[in-house]
Amino acid sequence: MVSSVDQESSTPVPGNTKNPSFFRYNSPLVQVILIGLVCFCCPGMFNALSGMGGGGQLDHTASNNSLTALYTTFAIFGILGGGIYNILGPHLTLFAGCSTYVLYTASFLYYNHFQHQAFAIVSGAFLGVGAGLLWASQGAIMTCYPPANRKGTYISIFWSIFNMGGVIGGLIPFILNYHRSEAASVNDGTYIGFMCFMSIGTLLSLVILPPSKVVRDDGSKCTNILYSNVSTECLEILRLFLNWKMLLMLPAAWSSNFFYPYQFNNVNGVMFNLRTRGLNSVFYWGAQMLGSVGIGYMMDFSFKSRRVRGLVGIGVVAILGNVIWGGGLVNQLRYSSNDLPEKLDFMFSGSHFAGPFVLYFSFGLLDAMFQSMVYWVIGALADDSEVLSRYTGFYKGMQSAGAAVAWQVDEHKVAFLSQLIVNWVLTTISYPLLFVLVLLAVKEDNKTEEEHIK
Template identity: 60%
Template sequence: MMQQEQETSPVVRHSYLRYNSPLVQVSLVGMVCFCCPGMFNALNGLGGGGQLDHTTADNANTTLYACFAVFGVLGGGAYNLLGPRPTLLLGALTYPLYTASFLYYNHRRSQVFPVAAGGILGTGAGFLWAAQGATVVSYPPPNRRGSYISLFWCLLNLGGLGGLLPFFFNYHREIGAASVNDSTYIAFMVVMLLGASLAMLVLPPTRIVRDDDTRATEFTYSSVATEGAEMLRLFANWRMLLVLPAAWASNFIHTYQLNNVNGLLFTLRTRGLNNVFYGGAQMLGSAGIGYFLDVGFASRRKRGLVGVLIVALLGTAIWGGGLANQLRYIDGKWEGPIDFKDGRRYAGPFLLYFSYGLLDATFQSLIYWIIGALANDTQILSRYVGFFKGVQSAGAAVAWQVDAHKTPLMFQLIVNWALMCVSYPLLALLVFLAVNDDGNLVSSVEHGKDNDCMLSEQICFR
């Protein structure tokens, strides 16, 4: 009797640094976002877009995030219609225009251009972030998503180095300067244009080959009718409804932190320096939570639940510190701007602002990881991310107007803290109900419906 040997095909291992590898492509998307949203964050992190008076930036950002709220949701559909490269490029080109509007404002003192540019950027940002989200959560293998999300966040938050631009260009300017100088805005624009050019190098998911020779999900260009119907269905999707409070809170908190902590307490040059460390804190937070979410426990669901607990405890401690600091200037009047040379006087508020950056990246990385665990299909994930970015931006639009109307700072802090607290149990519930311990999800678009099922258990959560 002859024994037949059962042949198994060897697993082909590819180089991590291939042009069509998830690592290179996610890194490219990260570099686009470093140059565009990263520099935008550095500019906005100065408080008032680099202007001493926050009114123009508040109004521009309100328009920006109102448009972003709409086009964030529509961005997922745009991605499915156009693909990643055109969607990223169209979005990236709107960032230097926004920066140019503040250069214009330095000379003309008219809000028309900044507010209009804010609306255009809101449209473009919706496209860019939908493409970013779909790429970052669908290109990597399921068991490495946390690490790739962390990689993206680290690259994005290298944009904190953009804080060195206003620090150097304005180092010798007087403490009460009305705005950063023209050179600062021009330098930001040059970096943003470089980022837009990098968008041309991003590949569609059909050309991505993972390191174990598996491929990212198939990408089929959709239709306007299909995308319209699918986007409407998102508002009745229970998964997205559980994400909604976290999405709203995740950008709502920024206005208070940027304008009323960094923008109010520190000198102009110190604000730029603070943003470098704020970006560094975001890298640390994202790397830490991303590593844990990939390797913390054998059970993916348990990792998600413990991740929510970690973020909840961290958030409670940091907002508690924020409350202690806010009690020092309840009326919104600080005793004089703090400079980085002020020693102990600088240390406490700086540590608080650094901690806000740590919490921000930890919280948003957790949300991205949870969304990425809901499906494997690029089209479904692009819609989920678009919904997240749309709601996130609606929250930001409201927050900028809350600040523009001179709402008491203590009230702003309490609302920020409360929104975060509401989101934690809902995220935990979503993880418990919808995140499976097996990473092998089957996700397909069938008759306009997304099916996210366990291969082993054939269970669909609806």
């Protein structure tokens, strides 16, 4: 097996005529919408489940241990996922990845009855493998398929559709558990509802086109690479660990999911009762939609210079991030792991509910802006599906390694205040490094280092 590579895959292909229709099946927009719907059904619902804290359980132990197993295998297969995608293509890679989400949710349905966490931990490990495959594929599609000057817009479209899954997924436990505010866990119907959506997403993954069949409106193809081979991918993956661009991105990758245990378990899970946690989850993922649209517009349209847009976007997220984490510090000083607050209810807690609710909403806003910004930077580093699948795979792998550590930090009952400070410091360190990366690696004419070498 060998790769078949067109020297200039981003240039118009002879014989292709311009097609102004955005809604062609083989257009980048339709394919990004489709991968958004796949992620709406699978990781979107998973996010809603995790966002309630404890996977919908009052005791976080099973959830924390399963998520540690998940992110440990995710760290490995996130890195390998780009190579696997280049060998197998989107159909097999996405289908295999999506199917593991159903298994994971089924393990919590089982846990609801038998309280045995072994199934949840094993299924979490399988989900880590599947998530690595899914997100490597998603990253390649989202950063490679769009035109170079609209990557921020397409990222925001994807992020909005994907996080609508978290919004709908948050409504499921809110509605089904509305009269069970003091229950120890969500009911069986909540898990079954999630499983139905995840099954639909698994089937929908089969309609995604490979990059060689996607044609932009100017007639150019995303790439003419048909497939790769195992030896090539192994060598290229190893080279990522010596790639200065990836090293500059490492703190951003490590920190980008590190804050989830703190936000889900120690803010939403600790401060609110069961039904209010479901409502908060709706607004958390809804805030992600707003954040991704805002940062996507800024990084595509705010200035003529692409490099300047990137630098301004990083600056805006850095300022907003420090303000929000500062608000988190003020909130955290009011309680600790040894002095838990009284559970808040959206109907009966009055003004006491407003501040923590706005904080949790802001956490969701910041998460989407931070991750959309990083994806934009990745997309600006290359314009080739093979390269970008490896870059996004490295990003997701390092992100998951950080998350695996973070879930165990929470499981070992590290003080809430210490967790907050670590999260704040990690995200703050990443901003100047991303700033340097954009200055040195983002080209105004979209000619990346890899293209100049060819």
